[in-house]
Amino acid sequence: MALLAFVLTISLMLLIVIVVVYAERKVAAFMQDRLGPTEAGPYGTLQPLLDVLKLLQKEDIIPAAADKKMFAVAPILIFAAVFAGFAVIPLSPSLVPAGVGIGVFYLLAIISLDVIGLLMAGWGSNNKYAMLGAMRSVAQIVSYEIPAGLALLSVVMICQSLDFQEISYQQGVLMNLFPGLEQEQNWLFGLKALGFETTTVGGLTTWNIFRAPILLVAFVIYFIASLAECNRAPFDIPEAESELVAGFHVEYSGFRFATFFLAEYAMMVLVCLVAVILFLGSWNTPLPNFGPLALANWTTGTPGGMASVLWGGFWLISKTLVLLFVQLWARWTYPRLRVDQLMHLCWKVLTPIAIGLVLLAGIWRLLMV
Amino acid sequence: MLFYLFAALATISGAYMVLTRNLLYAAFALLLTLLSVAGIFVLLFADFLAVIQLMVYVGGVLVLILFGIMLSSRVKDKSVLSENVNTGWGIAVAGLLLLGLSYTILQTNYVSLPWIEAADTDLLGAQKSTVQAIGIKLMTDVVLPFELASLLLLIALMGSAYIATDKPTKL
Numbered sequence: 281m282a283l284l285a286f287v288l289t290i291s292l293m294l295l296i297v298i299v300v301v302y303a304e305r306k307v308a309a310f311m312q313d314r315l316g317p318t319e320a321g322p323y324g325t326l327q328p329l330l331d332v333l334k335l336l337q338k339e340d341i342i343p344a345a346a347d348k349k350m351f352a353v354a355p356i357l358i359f360a361a362v363f364a365g366f367a368v369i370p371l372s373p374s375l376v377p378a379g380v381g382i383g384v385f386y387l388l389a390i391i392s393l394d395v396i397g398l399l400m401a402g403w404g405s406n407n408k409y410a411m412l413g414a415m416r417s418v419a420q421i422v423s424y425e426i427p428a429g430l431a432l433l434s435v436v437m438i439c440q441s442l443d444f445q446e447i448s449y450q451q452g453v454l455m456n457l458f459p460g461l462e463q464e465q466n467w468l469f470g471l472k473a474l475g476f477e478t479t480t481v482g483g484l485t486t487w488n489i490f491r492a493p494i495l496l497v498a499f500v501i502y503f504i505a506s507l508a509e510c511n512r513a514p515f516d517i518p519e520a521e522s523e524l525v526a527g528f529h530v531e532y533s534g535f536r537f538a539t540f541f542l543a544e545y546a547m548m549v550l551v552c553l554v555a556v557i558l559f560l561g562s563w564n565t566p567l568p569n570f571g572p573l574a575l576a577n578w579t580t581g582t583p584g585g586m587a588s589v590l591w592g593g594f595w596l597i598s599k600t601l602v603l604l605f606v607q608l609w610a611r612w613t614y615p616r617l618r619v620d621q622l623m624h625l626c627w628k629v630l631t632p633i634a635i636g637l638v639l640l641a642g643i644w645r646l647l648m649v
Numbered sequence: 650m651l652f653y654l655f656a657a658l659a660t661i662s663g664a665y666m667v668l669t670r671n672l673l674y675a676a677f678a679l680l681l682t683l684l685s686v687a688g689i690f691v692l693l694f695a696d697f698l699a700v701i702q703l704m705v706y707v708g709g710v711l712v713l714i715l716f717g718i719m720l721s722s723r724v725k726d727k728s729v730l731s732e733n734v735n736t737g738w739g740i741a742v743a744g745l746l747l748l749g750l751s752y753t754i755l756q757t758n759y760v761s762l763p764w765i766e767a768a769d770t771d772l773l774g775a776q777k778s779t780v781q782a783i784g785i786k787l788m789t790d791v792v793l794p795f796e797l798a799s800l801l802l803l804i805a806l807m808g809s810a811y812i813a814t815d816k817p818t819k820l
Contacts, residue, residue, distance in 0.1 A: 350677070381778030382696055389700045392708025396680055399715050403673065411719070422712060442780060 285377035289366050296597070297545040300604055301328040307605065311612040335541075338534040343406065346531065350404030355532065355539035358397035362546045364390045369553050370445045372563050372592025373454060373583035383444040384436055387554065388429055391509070394547070395421055398528055401540075405531035413527025416619070417518030421509050423626045428505035430634035431498040434641035435558045438470070438492045438648070444557055451491070452564030453482030453576045457583055469493055470648040482576035483568025487561035492644045498637050499559040501630050503603070506551035508626070510544060512607055514614035515622060552603040553596070560599050563592030652692050659685035672718050676711065683707050697779045 302317075302325060309316025317324030342351055368383035370376035380386060395418050402414020439447045449458035456462050456479070468476040468485060470492040478485040489496045508515035511527075519527035529540045556562060567575035579595075581588030617625065659682050666678035683706050690699035787795050 380696065382700055382780055385697075385700050385704070385780075389703035389708060392704065392712075395708065395712050396677075396715070399712070399719070400677070403719060415716075415719075418712065418716070422708075425708075442778070 285367075288371075289369075289377050290363070292371070293363070293366060293546055293549060294542075296549050296600070297542060298328045299601070300545055300548065300608075301331070303605070304608055307608045308612050311609075332538060335538040336535055338537075340534040340536065341531075343531050345406045347404040347406060350400045351531075352404075352536075354397050354401035354404055355536045355543070357400060358394055359539050359543040359546070361390055361393035361397060362543045362550060364393075365550050366546075366553075368444055369550075369557065370448050370563065371596060372589040373449070373580075375589055375592070376445050379443065379445050382442045384432055384442045384447075384558070387444075388425070388432065391547075391550075392425065394543075401532070402528040405528070407531050409524045409526070409530050410528050413518045413524045413530070416524075417511055417528060420511070420515060420518060420622060423623065424505040424508035424515075424630075427501050427626060427630035427634045428509060430631070430638055431502035431505065432554075432558060434498045434634075434637045435488060435495060437638065437641040438488065438495060438645055440645070444562075447488075448557055448562035448564070451486050451488055451561045453480060453486070453569065453580060454564075454583060455479060455486070466491060467648065470644055472648060478568075481568045482564065482580070484561070484566050485568050487564070487566075488559050492641065492648070494637060494640050494644055495559055497633065498641075499555065501634050501637070502559070503555055503606075505626075505630060506555065507607060507610065508622070510547040510551055512548065513611035514617050516611075516616055517619060517622065520616060548604060548607060549600065552600045552607070555603055556596060556599040560603075561595075563596040565591065565595055652689065655685045655688040655692070658682075659689070673715075676714050676718060679714070680707060680711055683711065695779060697783055 305327065306316045306324070308314075317327035320326040320330050342348055365387050367378040368376070368380055368387055370379070398414050398417050398421075402411045402417075405411070435447070436442055439450055441447055441450070446458060446461070449455050449461060450464070450466075455464055455466065464479075466478045466481075466486045468474050468478050469490065484490060489499055507513075511518050518524070519529075524530070529537060532540055565576055565579040567579055569576040579591055581591050662678045662681035662685065666675045666682060669675050669678065683702060687699040687702045687707075690696070690702060
């Protein structure tokens with residue numbers, strides 16, 4: 281069972297990563313009025329696969345002055361840290377690789393291992409650019425973990441749970457089927473005083489950003505911070521091509537570079553999955569029930585059945601892809617932030633707002649019961 | 650079985666950390682030690698503690714240590730090495746600690762300890778993790794130490810902010 285979950289998760293992750301790599305090139309091309317890859321396969325769809333094949337054939341170079349052990353361990357550690365995060369992601373009402381009770385917290389902690397791997401890579405390469413890139417990257421990730429963590433904390437306070445699956449169930453029509461939530465009720469905007477119960481309506485109305493509209497702000501904060509955490513533009517000073525060549529992975533080639541590349545894209549997918557699960561209704565359908573027109577029930581299925589697995593996976597992955605598109609969009613829209621702007625945004629804008637949100641989330645929770 | 654694996658890992662990496670002269674390797678050995686201890690915590694049903702360990706020590710303290718080493722090293726173009734100082738005192742303290750611990754362990758009658766007897770029962774019961782219990786304890790029984798700790802952290806934060814600010818130099 282554990283092996284099956286492992287294989288399923290890794291193949292799903294690889295599939296999404298391949299799609300994102302292709303989308304990155306195509307989206308970038310269209311935004312710059314180019315065509316992007318067109319030669320390999322129809323519309324260039326085989327391009328990412330061929331890129332991977334090319335990378336695997338390349339010579340594995342270890343610089344003579346590098347610290348060989350650290351140089352070798354770093355990509356493995358980074359990938360392992362990111363992939364370990366996928367273990368707690370629920371894919372559908374009945375499918376979750378590891379349903380631990382403190383999933384959200386575990387995810388935050390295990391992702392912070394990534395930082396150690398970055399430092400190892402930067403130091404092990406024995407290269408100025410790599411070291412500078414690693415330092416910048418770590419400083420950025422450690423700083424932006426704070427607003428991201430606070431934004432997640434406000435979700436946890438609204439949902440009263442650290443379990444991804446429980447939070448998922450709360451955001452849809454299936455809520456009362458989760459053990460421990462049989463008596464729970466959802467209200468429109470989380471305000472019981474409005475007297476409009478949405479427990480059986482489901483759809484958009486029970487997503488976290490509608491259950492407690494302040495979470496919309498938390499979502500934006502989390503999304504910005506998550507861009508910084510995976511070193512995406514406009515927060516890509518760790519990999520700034522024009523000043524650092526490629527940052528911490530400048531000395532890597534062949535399969536080791538492919539591992540870094542994979543870890544980076546896997547991280548993008550992971551942060552988007554977390555955003556979808558915690559804010560945008562997880563595997564729940566966006567369509568609400570309208571009286572006899574039970575759109576939500578039709579597009580959810582019953583837990584345990586094949587239909588629910590397929591619908592759940594479909595909604596989860598399509599929402600994730602939308603968010604990934606927004607990440608690409610941001611990359612090709614905004615210029616890179618300077619270091620001081622980066623830190624200003626994190627410590628003087630996002631963190632105070634996030635702290636205020638935590639307080640508001642506590643108050644909102646009181647209105648919900 | 651898993652316990653022995655984690656315990657062995659923790660011991661070996663701990664020993665390596667102490668014995669290696671290269672400070673950076675010692676820091677990465679510390680990473681392995683902390684991870685194995687977190688694994689042992691999980692096996693003991695202390696999931697929250699395990700994740701806290703990862704979050705605070707690996708994600709925070711260890712990164713700080715690494716930053717410190719990396720920024721202060723290569724002064725004379727070679728990596729930092731640790732030196733042996735206070736050998737006599739170190740051996741004395743470690744030996745006394747070992748003696749004290751072994752004495753306590755040998756004195757204990759394990760079979761009659763209440764929490765050993767209760768080990769066969771389902772520890773967590775209906776709850777999925779120890780978070781709820783820890784939260785309730787923090788807000789009731791130990792609320793004073795909890796608040797004092799938070800006050801201490803706040804003071805530390807203010808102190809660091811004060812040290813880091815640019816002081817206008819007097820004429």
